[in-house]
Amino acid sequence: MRFLLIFIWLIFILSCAPATKEDQAKNWLYYYDLGLSALSAKNYSEAIANFFIATQKAPNEPKVWNALGIAYMEVFEYEKAESAFRRALEVDKKFTEARLNLGVMYFRKKDYENALREIRTALADEAFPHKHIAFYYLARIYKALDNQNLYLENLRKATAYNPMFFEAQLELANAYEEMEDYRSALDVYRNLLNNGINTPQIELNMARLLFYTEDYENAKLFIKRLIENKQADASQKAQAYELLSQILVREQERLISRKMASIQKEREIPKAEEKIQGRPPKEEPISKEKITNQTEPKMAKHERETENKPAEVHRERVxxxxxxxxxxxxxxxxxxxxxxxxxxxxxxxxxxxxxxxxxxxxxxxxxxxxxxxxxxxxxxxxxxxxxxx
Missing domain, CATH: 3.30.70.1070 (Sporulation related repeat)
Incomplete structure (x- = not known):
């Protein structure tokens, strides 16, 4: 009787044991997970093999076809990728992620007409949680079509839908910088910093933009942070030192310009006094130094004009x-x-x-x-x- 009870107990334990590899092989999720691991490791050959097996075991799972399409797209097998994405949509017409990926695939093929159609269709789905990615690719399509206004408009939408979308934020800042709208570019980087996103590249970009806006003190602060940042690589630090050299040169030029402007002003005061008293101004002998200083440096002229302008009203940010x-x-x-x-x-x-x-x-x-x-x-x-x- 005791032997019978032990035998029944062993059968119960074995029936509750974890599934063997053979059991797992029958489950499509097993291959799907293997495919995802290989895809994240950029081992596309292994990813495709596992996703393909998963599609054979679960042909009515749209996400398996979608994953297979992504893997094919990464190895430039665009016809197979398109077939996989369309199979996912045949299984589930509301699987908008496959629709977006289909649009991305057309974008990579430079088939912009079809790319626009598929991505706009994806954006029409109000339940789709990745609209920021759709707007980002829409922006890239318009950039390829040389439509600057729609490029910027859709980049702004991508960052508005998800302010933490780092890739879109960087591209928007770069677009502003290319347009020489340095203030707007700085605002993009400040928003990233305000949300706790900071990288050596952001520090370098901030320093460069502050240099362009002639805010040399703050530019030097970001350069200092970058040089002390252990995550910064040698190339970034070399660019930071080069930028620092340019700042020091500009500061020296600014100082010289101010001194020259001050000397010029001191020379003009006695002449003005003589004119008021009715005496003809003394003619100064023409010298090499005077000829050299006749043209006021652009930097000094710009600073004097800036000083004469009324102070701009500072709008406090919230x-x-x-x-x-x-x-x-x-x-x-x-x-x-x-x-x-x-x-x-x-x-x-x-x-x-x-x-x-x-x-x-x-x-x-x-x-x-x-x-x-x-x-x-x-x-x-x-x-x-x-x-x-």
Whole structure:
């Protein structure tokens, strides 16, 4: 009797044991996970093999076909990638991720007409959670088509839908810099810094832009931070030292220009006094030095003109927390009202920009104050980003 009980107990234990490799091989998820691991390691050959097996075991799973399409696209097998993405959409017409990837594939093939069609279709799906990526690729298509206005418009939308979208933020800042709109480029980098995103490249770019705007003191501060940053590579540090040399030269030129302007002013005062008293001004002998100094340096002239201009009104910046971004005002209002009624949170406003309705919370004078509110909102399961107005 005891032997029978032990035998029954062993059978029970074995039936509860983890699945063997043979059992796992029958499960499409096993191959799908292997494919994802290989894809993240850029081992596309292995990824394709595992995704293909998964599609044979689960032909009605759209995400398996979509993953296979991505792997094919990475090795430039565009016909096979298109077939896989379309199979995913045949299985599930609402699988918008495959629609977006199909548009990206057309973009890589430089088939911009089809790329625009597929990505616009993806953006029409209000339930699609990756609209920021769709707007980013839409921007890149318009850049390839040499439409600067739509390129910038869609880049701004990509960053508005997800302020933490680092790749789009960098491209937007670079676009502003190419246009010589250095102030706007600086604002992009400041938003990244305000959200805790900092890299040696951002520090280098900030220093360069501050140099362009002649804010040499702050430029030197960012150079110092970069040189002391252990994550900065040798190339970035070499660029920082070169930039520092240019700043020191400019500062020296500025100092010389001021001295020359001061000397010129001192020479003009006695002449003015003689003219008032009715005496003809003394003629000074023409010297080599005078000929050299007849033309005022551009730097000094620019500074004097700047000094004579009325001071610009300084608009104090405030920090807000973006809780959501919507393509329609109705959805933004519904989201705002839901938060106000269910959580009792006030101080919510809706700001429209480029057809995007952003729901913002609060008005804080410092980033630290805004960060404290971000942590508090997380207790309500609200996750927002800090933006600067």
């Amino acid at each position: 920090f807000r927390i973006q809780l959501g971004a919507f393509s329609s005002e109705e959805r933004a209002k519904a989201f705002k009202e839901k938060i106000e009624k269910s959580l009792g949170i006030k101080e919510l406003i809706i700001v429209e920009q480029l057809g995007i309705y952003r729901v913002l919370y609060g008005s804080f004078k410092s980033r630290a104050e805004a960060e404290a509110q971000v942590r508090r909102l997380r207790s309500y399961n609200l996750y927002g980003f800090i933006v600067q107005d």
